[in-house]
Amino acid sequence: MKAAIYCRLSKEDEDKIGESESIQNQKSMLLQYALEKGFEIYQIYSDEDYSGIDRNRPAFNSMLQAASEHQFDVVLAKTQSRFTRDMELVEKYLHGKFMEWGVRFIAVVDHVDTNDTASKKSRQINGLINEWYLEDLSTNVRSVLDHKRKEGLFIGSFARYGYCKDPNAKGKLIIDPEAAEVVRRIFSMALNGIGAHRIVRILNDEKIPSPTAYKQLHGIHYRSALKNTNAALWSSPTVYQILHDQVYIGNMVQGKHKKISYKSEKTIWMPKSQWIVVENTHEAIIEREMFETVQRMMQERTRSGEKGTIHPLAKKVVCGCCGSCMEQTGRQPRADGTQRRYVRCRMHQRAPEVCGNRTCTDMDALENAVLERIRAYAAAYFDPEKVTLPEQDDPIRRREQARRDELKRLKSEAARRRKAMRELYLDKVSGLIDAVQFSEMNQTFLEEVKKAETRIDALETELEQRQEETGGVQTQRQRVRELAQVSQLTRELVVLLVHRVIVSPKDPLTGEQKITIEWNF
The missing domain is CATH 3.90.1750.20 (Putative Large Serine Recombinase; Chain B, Domain 2)
Known part of the structure; x- marks a missing residue:
């Protein structure tokens, strides 16, 4: 019976429980267990500096791929939390896919064994506890950051x-x-x-x-x-x-x-x-x-109206013929006592020979048209049923993920080099190596760490910048979600979204009038 060994260590685990949970300790324990049970080792999979909630662990995913191809019969881990802290993955693999693939899961310290059907509830409770641990950790980190902000x-x-x-x-x-x-x-x-x-x-x-x-x-x-x-x-x-x-x-x-x-x-x-x-x-x-x-x-940059308020479309409506701003002109009383307002081309009023757009456009109808276009655009843009955002095929996302993977790898390498430097010093003190050997090897390690740290700083800067810039897009989208719910056109909504509204003359044959909106994004 072939067994795959899986080991994992994250920064949080390393800081909390130290050497007892080290990758080497996990490997030694699991190899000894496999030897005692007579399992043949298929492969040892190891992820360093990865959280148990992370679904993009490279060794973890390689192991799952091999499991789906029936390359081995058993997965050995020190504890269930080393395999995953995500309750959803516990259910998906331990109680789902592994059974389909004929793969058995054993967590040595937890005494977890998927062949033991009576212990399913305990595995589920264990998974919940592991997930709660991450949730508490996240809450604590957020509290620390909020405290610093305050x-x-x-x-x-x-x-x-x-x-x-x-x-x-x-x-x-x-x-x-x-x-x-x-x-x-x-x-x-x-x-x-x-x-x-x-x-x-x-x-x-x-x-x-x-x-x-x-x-x-x-x-x-x-x-x-x-x-x-x-x-x-x-x-x-x-x-x-x-x-x-x-x-x-x-x-x-x-x-x-x-x-x-x-x-x-x-x-x-x-x-x-x-x-x-x-x-x-x-x-x-x-x-x-x-x-x-x-x-x-x-x-107050834009001129206020008669009641001291700025018209929502002020300086936004332009003539489709000459590009001049259109301005409000005569009013016409309605049966309900309100007045119908119109806009027409300012250039035509002052120089008809320059612009022949003599059309007067109903301002209320124009406002309603703009508001309906904004509502339709916002609904189409933000409705998850209508918009499918690219995930794996997005080059920017792939490059960003590649940077994150490289960052994790470099941090792990730098940590290992620092540990090696500490051990090298102990060897020098113990007399295992002389001063010349120590100096040469230590200098090599220092250069490697410095090189890794320089690249780490660059990657962290690029990732932080990407997050800040995408934050601007997210900010605008969230504000549009709020503003698009208003029942009437507001100045704030127009300033945020609309660059200008182009009103063309009415077609003399059909009487239709084209209205084009140029957006700010």
């Missing part, structure tokens, strides 16, 4: 543009003088009535590096993974983000999104009321009064 400590990978991490105080930000001067200038231009688009042109014309380019110029492994963008140039969203960010008045704002579960890498955007805001955690670049004035100016 203490006003910065836990992100990259400081905001204008700041850098304090090398002498972990979790603190200090002003980056060069970038901070650009931030002050951006606020000063906004205070003088200069719009974000013009600010962008000024900065790009003067060849001032964008935040991404600035980080790269200063040796920070930071790059944009967004498609069809020039990270070296400033953009309006970047300027808007700076003008709205409380970090520049000394406030730390964190906890904007969180993972939906310890089993998933997906995150959700948190309501603004649940963000963790701690005031006066670091030196401000912008005075609070100036910041608040700029906020009011940005809110």
Whole structure:
């Protein structure tokens, strides 16, 4: 009877129980057990630095593939938790697939044996306990991070543009003088009535590096993974983000999104009321009064209507003939006492010879058309029944997973090298090797560790940047989910989604009028 041996060790396990659960200890125990039972060893599968909830363990999946091909008869593990801490996998394999494949599972320390049908309930309870352990661990880690956030400590990978991490105080930000001067200038231009688009042109014309380019110029492994963008140039969203960010008045704002579960890498955007805001955690670049004035100016950038409110489509409706903004014109009373509003081309009113679009368009009908298009688009985009997002075939996801796999491997290698260095020192102290041998071998290990750590830093930076950038998309999607439920068209919804609404003249034969919406995304 052939037996496959499976061993696993994660960082959490290593820190908690040390050498007793080491890979070598597991192998020795299971080999001895197999020898006593007369099992022939098919292969030893080993995963280091992998959690028991991780379904992408390479050796684990190789073993399952071999099991499905009937390459062996028994799987040996030290405990059921070494095999998996995921209750779903316990049910799927121990009580499902393994029975179909004729594979027996034995956990030596737990006395788990799938041939013993009477112990099924105990295996299930064991699986629940293992999963609860991970859930508690995740809760504890999240509590620690939330505590740091509430203490006003910065836990992100990259400081905001204008700041850098304090090398002498972990979790603190200090002003980056060069970038901070650009931030002050951006606020000063906004205070003088200069719009974000013009600010962008000024900065790009003067060849001032964008935040991404600035980080790269200063040796920070930071790059944009967004498609069809020039990270070296400033953009309006970047300027808007700076003008709205409380970090520049000394406030730390964190906890904007969180993972939906310890089993998933997906995150959700948190309501603004649940963000963790701690005031006066670091030196401000912008005075609070100036910041608040700029906020009011940005809110009032578009001219208000008669009742002091900004029309939802203000400066968004343009003529399909000449591209000029369309403006509200005459009103017509309805039977219910309300008034029907119209819009028409401003250029046609002032120079009919330039634009021949004389059509007057019902503003209420236009608003309803835009709202219905937004609802339809949002429903189609976010309904999981209508949209299938690529998983395994997505090149970006595959590259990201490859980076994660490489990161785990490098961390494991670096840990093994450090352990080897400790053992090498003990050999020197014990007289097993002389000083020259120790120096040469130790130097080799140091170089290997340094090389691994350099690559680890680069990979972690790339993965953190990818997470931050996808967080922006998730933020917008979550906000659209909230706003798309409103019963009427709002300015906030239009500003978020709509670049402009193009209204073409009515067809003289059919009377139909084409309305085209250009989106912001």
